[in-house]
Each structure stands twice: as C-alpha cells, then as structure tokens.
Amino acid sequence: MNNILFTRDAGLELQRQLERLAPAGYFLLSDTYVRAYCLSHLGHDLVPPGRSITLSPGEKYKTLPNVGFVWERLSADGAKRNSLLVNLGGGVVTDLGGFAASCFKRGIRCINIPTTLLAQVDASVGGKTGIDFNGLKNEIGTFATPECVIIDNGFLATLPPRQLLSGFAEMIKHALLADEQHLADIMRVDLSQAASPEFLPLIQRSVAVKAAIVDADPLEQGERKALNLGHTIGHAIEGAAISKGLDLTHGEAVAYGIIAELWLSVRLLGFDRACYEAVRAFILEKYPPYSPVETPAALYEWMLHDKKNEREGVNFTLLREPGRFETDCYCDREDILQALLQIQPA
Amino acid sequence: MNNILFTRDAGLELQRQLERLAPAGYFLLSDTYVRAYCLSHLGHDLVPPGRSITLSPGEKYKTLPNVGFVWERLSADGAKRNSLLVNLGGGVVTDLGGFAASCFKRGIRCINIPTTLLAQVDASVGGKTGIDFNGLKNEIGTFATPECVIIDNGFLATLPPRQLLSGFAEMIKHALLADEQHLADIMRVDLSQAASPEFLPLIQRSVAVKAAIVDADPLEQGERKALNLGHTIGHAIEGAAISKGLDLTHGEAVAYGIIAELWLSVRLLGFDRACYEAVRAFILEKYPPYSPVETPAALYEWMLHDKKNEREGVNFTLLREPGRFETDCYCDREDILQALLQIQPA
Numbered sequence: 001m002n003n004i005l006f007t008r009d010a011g012l013e014l015q016r017q018l019e020r021l022a023p024a025g026y027f028l029l030s031d032t033y034v035r036a037y038c039l040s041h042l043g044h045d046l047v048p049p050g051r052s053i054t055l056s057p058g059e060k061y062k063t064l065p066n067v068g069f070v071w072e073r074l075s076a077d078g079a080k081r082n083s084l085l086v087n088l089g090g091g092v093v094t095d096l097g098g099f100a101a102s103c104f105k106r107g108i109r110c111i112n113i114p115t116t117l118l119a120q121v122d123a124s125v126g127g128k129t130g131i132d133f134n135g136l137k138n139e140i141g142t143f144a145t146p147e148c149v150i151i152d153n154g155f156l157a158t159l160p161p162r163q164l165l166s167g168f169a170e171m172i173k174h175a176l177l178a179d180e181q182h183l184a185d186i187m188r189v190d191l192s193q194a195a196s197p198e199f200l201p202l203i204q205r206s207v208a209v210k211a212a213i214v215d216a217d218p219l220e221q222g223e224r225k226a227l228n229l230g231h232t233i234g235h236a237i238e239g240a241a242i243s244k245g246l247d248l249t250h251g252e253a254v255a256y257g258i259i260a261e262l263w264l265s266v267r268l269l270g271f272d273r274a275c276y277e278a279v280r281a282f283i284l285e286k287y288p289p290y291s292p293v294e295t296p297a298a299l300y301e302w303m304l305h306d307k308k309n310e311r312e313g314v315n316f317t318l319l320r321e322p323g324r325f326e327t328d329c330y331c332d333r334e335d336i337l338q339a340l341l342q343i344q345p346a
Numbered sequence: 347m348n349n350i351l352f353t354r355d356a357g358l359e360l361q362r363q364l365e366r367l368a369p370a371g372y373f374l375l376s377d378t379y380v381r382a383y384c385l386s387h388l389g390h391d392l393v394p395p396g397r398s399i400t401l402s403p404g405e406k407y408k409t410l411p412n413v414g415f416v417w418e419r420l421s422a423d424g425a426k427r428n429s430l431l432v433n434l435g436g437g438v439v440t441d442l443g444g445f446a447a448s449c450f451k452r453g454i455r456c457i458n459i460p461t462t463l464l465a466q467v468d469a470s471v472g473g474k475t476g477i478d479f480n481g482l483k484n485e486i487g488t489f490a491t492p493e494c495v496i497i498d499n500g501f502l503a504t505l506p507p508r509q510l511l512s513g514f515a516e517m518i519k520h521a522l523l524a525d526e527q528h529l530a531d532i533m534r535v536d537l538s539q540a541a542s543p544e545f546l547p548l549i550q551r552s553v554a555v556k557a558a559i560v561d562a563d564p565l566e567q568g569e570r571k572a573l574n575l576g577h578t579i580g581h582a583i584e585g586a587a588i589s590k591g592l593d594l595t596h597g598e599a600v601a602y603g604i605i606a607e608l609w610l611s612v613r614l615l616g617f618d619r620a621c622y623e624a625v626r627a628f629i630l631e632k633y634p635p636y637s638p639v640e641t642p643a644a645l646y647e648w649m650l651h652d653k654k655n656e657r658e659g660v661n662f663t664l665l666r667e668p669g670r671f672e673t674d675c676y677c678d679r680e681d682i683l684q685a686l687l688q689i690q691p692a
Binding site: 064068072075102103105106128129130134136139141 | 414448487
C-alpha cells in the first residue's frame with residue numbers, strides 16, 4: 001500500500017504528487033455534491049480551468065454513457081497520453097474515473113482522492129475500476145492501479161452520519177479479519193469524531209488490513225475472498241432492497257450480513273459465542289433496526305444467484321476467530337434461514 | 347510470440363484450444379462479411395448456438411455503441427468470468443472484440459482468429475485493443491493479450507486483391523526492418539498465391555519481425571517506434587484521404603509512406619540508393635498510382651498534428667540499411683516536401 005498516502009491536507013499532498021508526476025496537464029473529475037461540499041477543503045485553486053469534469057452524484061450515474069461523457073471531455077479538451085486524471089469523490093467517482101483513465105488512449109495515469117469513508121477504507125485499495133451495466137454492479141471494468149490514493153479524513157466533516165455508518169461497516173469487517181485488538185479498538189469508536197486527527201490512524205489500520213489481503217491475491221483468485229465476509233448475505237439484502245426501491249445503504253446491508261455470517265461462524269467453525277454477541281449488540285446499537293426487505297426464503301434465492309458461487313449451494317467466508325478466516329464454506333439452506341433471523345432485534 | 351499459432355485448419359486448432367482452455371462456454375464475435383465468406387472455412391459447427399454476435403462490417407462500426415452491443419449480448423446471454431470470446435474477422439473485429447473482452451467483468455479471456463492479411467501480420471501481435479472515438483483512431487482501448495491468435499491463410503482465398511495489398515504493405519515494412527534477405531524474398535512474392543500453403547511461412551516470418559520488436563517494448567516507450575516506418579507520412583496521407591471521403595486503403599497509404607520515408611533515409615542516413623529505387627519501383631508496380639490527396643504543404647501540416655510528435659518538428663523512424671533503423675529522426679519541412687514528390691510515378 002505504498003501508493004496510499006494519509007494526510008490532513010489533501011490539497012498540499014495533491015500539489016506534491018503533481019510536481020512529482022509532472023503530467024502534461026491534469027483533469028479533475030468530481031460530482032455536483034463533491035463540488036458543493038468537498039472543494040473548499042481541497043482548495044478551489046486546484047481546479048484546473050477548463051479541465052474540470054462534473055458528474056451527477058449517485059450510483060445510478062455510474063454508467064457507460066457517463067464514461068463516454070468523460071472520454072469526450074478528455075478527448076475534446078486535448079488530454080494526451082502523458083496527461084493525468086484526478087478523481088475526487090466517493091466510490092462512484094473513483095470507480096468510474098479509474099475505468100475512464102485506464103482505457104483513454106490505452107491508459108493514462110490517475111490519482112484518487114476518496115471523499116467518503118466507504119471509498120477511503122474500501123474502494124481506495126485493490127485496483128478495481130468499473131461501471132454498472134445491464135443492471136449489474138461493476139459488470140464492466142478493469143484492474144488498474146492509480147499512481148496514488150490520497151486519504152484525508154477532513155473530507156468526512158460534511159458527510160451525513162448515515163454515510164459514515166455505511167463506510168464503518170467495512171471497518172468492522174476489516175477488524176474482524178485482523179485480530180481481537182483491532183476489533184476492540186473499532187468497538188470503542190465515536191463516529192462523530194470521524195473528521196478528527198485521532199481518527200486518521202484508524203482508517204490507516206483498516207486500509208492496511210485490506211491491502212495485505214489484496215497484495216496476496218491481486219486478481220481475486222483465492223485469498224481475496226476473505227473480503228466477502230458479511231457480503232454474501234449483505235449483497236442479497238442489498239439486491240432485494242434495490243429491486244424494491246427501498247432506501248438501504250451498502251454498509252447497512254453489510255452490517256446485517258456480518259451478524260448473520262458471524263452466527264454461521266459460531267455454528268460451523270466454533271467462533272466464540274460471546275464475541276459474536278458483543279459484535280451483534282454493537283451493530284444493532286449503531287445501525288437502524290433491520291426491517292426485513294424479503295422473507296429469509298426469498299433472500300436465500302438471491303444468494304443462489306450471486307455471481308461468486310461457482311458450484312451448487314451458497315459459498316461463504318467465515319471466521320474461526322478474529323483474524324482466522326476460512327473461504328469457500330458451503331452452508332445449507334436451514335442454517336442460512338436461521339442465520340437471517342439473528343439480524344432482527346430481540 | 348508463443349501464443350501465435352500458424353495453421354492450415356483454423357477450425358481444428360480452435361477446437362484444440364477450446365479443449366485446453368476449458369471455458370464456461372464461448373461466444374463468437376464476427377461481422378456479416380465474415381459470416382458470408384469465412385465461416386465455411388472455419389466450419390459452421392463451431393458457431394455456438396445462441397452465442398454468436400454479429401457486427402456490421404467496416405471501420406465506421408468500430409465504435410463505443412458497438413462495444414456496448416457486445417457487452418449487452420455477453421451480459422444478457424450469461425457470460426461468466428470464466429467464459430471466452432472468439433474474435434473472428436479483420437482488425438475491426440479483433441480490436442473491438444479484444445477491448446470488449448478485456449473490460450467485461452474486468453476481463454474475460456479471448457482468442458483472435460484474424461481473417462485478413464492486414465490483421466494477420468499486424469493487429470495479431472502487440473496486445474493492443476481499441477475502438478475509434480471522437481473521430482480519432484483507437485482513442486479508447488487497453489493493452490490486453492489474447493490467450494492465443496490462430497493464423498490460417500486459407501481465409502485469404504476470398505479476400506479482394508486490394509485488401510491483400512493493404513496487408514502486404516505491412517509485410518514490406520517488416521522486411522525492411524528485418525534484413526536484406528527478407529526484403530529480397532518479399533519482393534519475389536506472388537500475391538495471387540496468398541492462400542496457398544507456401545505463403546504461410548512468409549506470414550510467419552513477417553509476424554516474427556513485429557513480435558521481436560514488440561517483445562522488447564510492450565508498452566510502446568521506445569524501440570516499438572521502429573514500427574512507425576512508413577506510417578508518419580502514411581498516416582498523413584490516410585487522414586487527408588478520409589477527411590475528403592476518398593477511397594484509399596491503410597496499406598496503400600503506408601506503401602506510399604514507405605517510398606517517401608526511404609527517400610528521407612537515403613538523404614539523411616545514407617540508405618543505399620539502389621535499394622531504395624528497387625523498393626520504389628516494386629511498390630509503384632504493385633499498387634495503384636498515387637493521385638495526390640492534398641498538396642505536400644497540406645500533408646506536412648497533417649504530420650505536425652500527429653499524436654506521436656512529442657516536440658516541435660516531425661519525428662520519423664528511418665533506416666540506415668535493411669534491419670538497421672533509427673527512431674526519433676527529426677526532418678525539416680523542405681526535405682519532407684521533397685520526399686512527398688517521390689511517390690508520384692515519373
């Protein structure tokens with residue numbers, strides 16, 4: 001993760017990196033939300049005149065027509081092979097912008113500056129770029145590593161609490177994949193202080209967990225499946241919610257998924273029950289109560305269609321204890337239905 | 347070039363490779379021209395039912411909407427990460443299909459089966475994929491190597507003579523970049539025999555020249571510029587012709603470019619004048635007479651705007667003798683105008 005830079009002054013760091021990389025001009029990609037809330041923290045003087053590209057905010061704009069729009073702007077405004085694209089925003093901007101850069105003239109360089117907690121602890125690492133297509137998330141994309149990722153938690157001061165919680169679910173996951181100490185520290189977090197200097201090292205530790213796993217398996221062929229923890233059930237809940245037009249964040253779905261999959265870990269791999277209960281209580285206290293988006297039976301069907309399943313049954317990443325995961329655990333229908341019941345408050 | 351397979355039976359070789367790679371189903375991309383003229387040679391039984399994707403033929407369809415069409419078909423028809431795309435056709439199909447495969451689910455495997463001489467000796471090597479965008483050739487694309495390239499000159503039996511000549515210009519270029527013997531052999535070629543067993547080794551030798559240069563410089567940072575021989579002036583002629591709606595093939599433009607750039611080689615690097623005269627006479631005999639698409643002065647302006655120019659002036663790859671090239675040769679306006687006069691028959 002030596003290309004991930006942690007700072008309290010993203011603007012200064014961006015200037016340093018632009019000096020180091022000496023591109024033939026740079027372009028700034030963001031969205032209208034970022035322009036309204038994040039640009040003052042970065043510094044308005046870093047917006048290159050005539051080379052600022054602005055998207056509409058939100059996952060529904062992570063589309064091929066919008067990538068085409070970025071390519072048009074780059075091409076029409078004279079971007080060269082040696083130019084550079086700065087992606088400033090949440091995961092939609094960094095995923096879409098990273099994809100656009102990786103294909104423009106067969107690849108120009110980019111710098112990512114994630115401005116949401118989710119993008120800082122998750123999308124910042126791993127070299128995945130992409131857009132949604134044909135109703136499927138990240139159906140089109142590339143593996144492409146940015147020149148650097150600049151992480152500044154000062155941007156989080158303007159992030160709505162619900163969006164902070166969305167990113168925090170990935171931090172809980174990373175802590176579970178790390179060790180007991182990391183988990184204990186995460187469970188003492190006060191998210192109202194997310195933009196404070198003291199919070200930056202926590203982000204750094206969280207990113208380090210993901211980076212270590214990704215480095216061991218850059219093209220997602222084995223070990224990287226560890227990162228699916230909480231996501232098999234989480235994706236089913238998220239997919240069902242989206243299909244019904246319900247308002248649920250990615251992190252909420254993952255947080256519920258973590259509870260259910262830890263319960264499976266207790267049942268199948270002997271994960272410590274007290275630890276499971278503590279994490280469950282912590283999540284149920286921090287996150288909104290789960291209101292079932294579908295029956296457990298219907299959610300099970302969603303899981304069966306998850307693209308990560310390579311044979312019959314549902315494939316999970318589960319834990320023996322914090323830091324000791326097991327990939328490719330197949331669980332049967334009864335256990336999964338039971339696990340889904342654990343998400344609901346007593 | 348160990349992933350390039352030369353054969354007289356592309357269908358049999360494709361079957362072998364599909365057995366070796368064992369994809370979760372394969373898709374066949376081609377165009378209506380290929381379906382009409384090349385499928386009988388490959389074998390109709392190799393068209394996977396319900397998984398055949400057909401484009402309209404020609405460079406003007408090498409577009410983003412057509413890539414979107416391929417992605418839609420792959421996605422809707424259940425292509426998985428482990429699926430494979432077979433690109434059967436000329437350079438448009440292999441470039442566009444290679445790009446589509448490299449981004450679908452962040453990259454699925456592909457096999458290229460080039461059916462034109464130009465695609466066999468040029469587009470088959472080098473790992474470049476791409477589409478035209480915003481009026482610029484290959485403005486969007488990736489570097490991505492196919493699992494293998496199957497080259498069978500039996501496909502050339504149905505290729506119009508003018509299309510054969512278009513690919514042959516790249517073979518002349520490769521011979522000039524190789525050595526005197528290769529050049530002598532190329533100048534004895536009878537293109538009416540291009541589909542015969544005896545011609546296949548000539549294609550193989552031509553591909554080997556390009557492969558050696560590309561292997562030394564996969565990301566086009568230096569040595570690969572050797573392949574620009576004939577193309578600086580060739581691209582200017584081609585660009586001017588396209589902008590005026592004139593009917594000129596890529597290879598015709600390159601053949602004229604080779605004459606002009608060899609003349610510059612004589613003048614600036616002491617290339618042997620007798621050898622230059624022999625190549626010039628050979629090209630003028632094989633190719634249609636050059637009818638000026640623009641004044642020399644206007645063509646010079648086209649060169650100034652070529653994307654490969656990194657500083658003022660026009661940058662050429664020139665030859666000291668067959669096989670000894672020099673990249674980054676800057677030529678002045680007077681010499682270039684003079685060189686352009688050499689293309690016209692006496």
